[in-house]
Amino acid sequence: MVFQGSSAAISHTGKVRSNNQDSGYAGSNLFLVADGMGGHAGGDVASSIAVTRLKRLDHPYASPSDAERALRDGVSETARALIDTVDVRPELAGMGTTVSAMVMVNDYAVIAHIGDSRIYLYRDDELTQITTDHTFVQRLVDSGRITPEEARYHPRRSVLMRVLGDMDPNPELDTFIMPTQPGDRWLLCSDGLSGVVDDAHTAKALSQGLTPGRTADILLKQALDGGAPDNVTIVIADVGGAHPVFSGTPTIVGSASNPQGIEVPAARPGRTSWLHPNRQAANEPTHFEPAAEFLEELIEEDRRRGRRRRFGWIIGVVLVLGILAVGLWGGYQWTQTRYYVGADEDTVVIFRGVQQDIGPISLSTPYEDTGIPLDSLPEFAQATIEQTISASSLPDARRIVATISETAGGGG
Template sequence: MSGYASAIGSHVGMVRSNNQDSGYAGYRLFLVADGMGGHAGGDVASALTAQAMARVDAPLAPPHDTGPGEPRASEDPAGGPANPALEDPKSAAELLRKQLLQTNRMLRSTVGDRPELAGMGTTFSGFITVEDRLALAHIGDSRLYLLRDGAFTQITKDHTFVQRLVDSGRITEEEAKTHPRRSVLMRVLGDVESQPEIDTAVLETRPGDVWLLCSDGLCGYVEDEDIERILRRRTSLQGAVDSLIDKSLAHGAPDNVTVVLVETLAEPDQADEPAGPRFAGSAANEVPGGEPVSTARTRLLSRRRISRRAQPVAESHFEPRVDEYLKELIAETKRRNRRRRILGALALLAIIAAIAGALTLGYQWTQTRYFVGTDGETVIIFRGVQQNIGSISLSSIAEDTEIPLSALDGNEQRQVQRTLSAGSLEEARDIVTRLGVHE
């Protein structure tokens, strides 16, 4: 049976005034939720979701006989019967899906009681461990990554408009990173849809795997190569979480950032990271009912500010008019690409014109210069300079003096063959006059 070690951290970032992210690292459940709706309730949506989903968490059965006060294998931490769905990965994935749908109804009911929260929603990416498998549920643009055997892979697919554009081949992955509508979500939990579609999957895991759950405050601003490098060089899971958050801060951290790391171990008793349920972000601070557990790092980072100016980030929002909005977005993308091509062509023409102008001015300057040389037989006054550009000569014959080269002494012949520069035609004639001609 595999064991699991985990670490968690969250930071409000450098721009936002409140943390709309929530994270949870429990006994068997690990998740990240990224709220939307700004001050209208993004933080409430993610916190309520994290707290509601944490109710399905349960510790692994103890590997020895339970002592007084310890929960039996058939009990959850609160003393009630454990959910048998947690013993089968497919059932666990279905349990997550149903719990998310129930949470979605709870969020909608909350808006009914508190109309000022209208429009709130949240993403969700999380999994339950079932021996050597993970039961995954995902909706929105928070992500799950896997580092295995030197390969770093994105497991989930974003439910965003730009991802649909990428999938359809209309834009590239690089263009998606800077697309002006990258914050538009197609699927979320909350006061937007009564029955949102939720992706589920069962994933195999093996010792040495490192699973990364994160909000887009990390993956949206830190390159995959940098994330992979930090995970490879980790000395501890919590140290890697701290380094990932620090990396986001170094990039200006315009959005909240939340990170959960889970490492698969060969044996359950190999874990040396803090165990037990821990909340981070909004769920650790703003939702009553139960004692939230937060790491010291989370509390420290919540107060931390780095003196670097960051650009505000666009608020994520859900777009219900999927087909109409996609057509509008595609048309806008075409217009933007057309403008980009036109601007690129104009820039290229401007560069070509500048080069041509510089060449013209340069050539005109060369034609103000003269030099005394030879065609091999007579002394010639040339207009221009001695250099050539490829097969193009920058000089022409101004005057043929008809003085035989053989009429000069040896030293003068060599000087003429090497050429003698002059600033004007008169100066070139003076040079010729001073040559000693021998009959």
């Protein structure tokens, strides 16, 4: 049956790059995001080919397993199309694209995924990332070597371990089938969104219950407000819900929306000028698929980074402990400039320090035993001394003792 719900697709170049290498598709049953890689022209062509080939799968299926098989075959055909394109246009060698696709079949979502674009499910006020990034840093997260938060800012976060490219006609694709239900909101996006807008803000935008198109606009604005250093592509599909049921022609966005998308001319030699020093860099590929030998270099680089991080952490702890120790020592030294008059068993004593303890550590010590018997003083004077009398200095303490001595003499 045809998908019952509503959907929207939107794509934006972003604030840094000069061309859009992303493509997106929202149809009757198929929803897709492809993030191209391979330089100025290669990424455009790769993502366009992916959408052009895979949009043929946008029709009802008898069962989820049929749709899953169709997605696998479609992705393999797309990989062969990329290889054939490079045979004809060798200047595009090295191009590739991520693919995150979803086909709705009755009450199931059939998902195919390769790369670092993502599919999320928003259900019962909770956002869940459904796909797993095929990246170097995700391997580090899975092995417990870094945290997901550290992965967001890792310098190698764009290194892809799996991608749909022009080298492998049988790419390793993740496919699975998930039950879906009315009220579910599915979000497919390139890393231009997920790399800038965190899950909390994404969930907040999805929770407002606005139409898919309005929700996509809100998410895009958040990515642009965050700097949008990469192309941003967003596809949202609502299952059932209060919004109108999807109808009409499919929505194609990004590079694939260009009628000449697959015939993008070869990249011209990069030119820079003092007026636009960053333009060439903006056209560099956003992802990198490493050769096997380079992976070992990346792993060793990350080991070195981990050692530096641990060393820095140790140095930081030592510095903090050192500062605390200096502070505590300074505080203790200050206490030793204070005096007070009190009682030590049966005599009046001048103490050095303050009348406080830190755990088992006393901050005062007897400094001078005056020899004045405590029982020679009137009861009120005894009680006052037992509660201690603070002095501003040693001479002040001795003046207090002299007064007490007169009291003892008067009492005698």
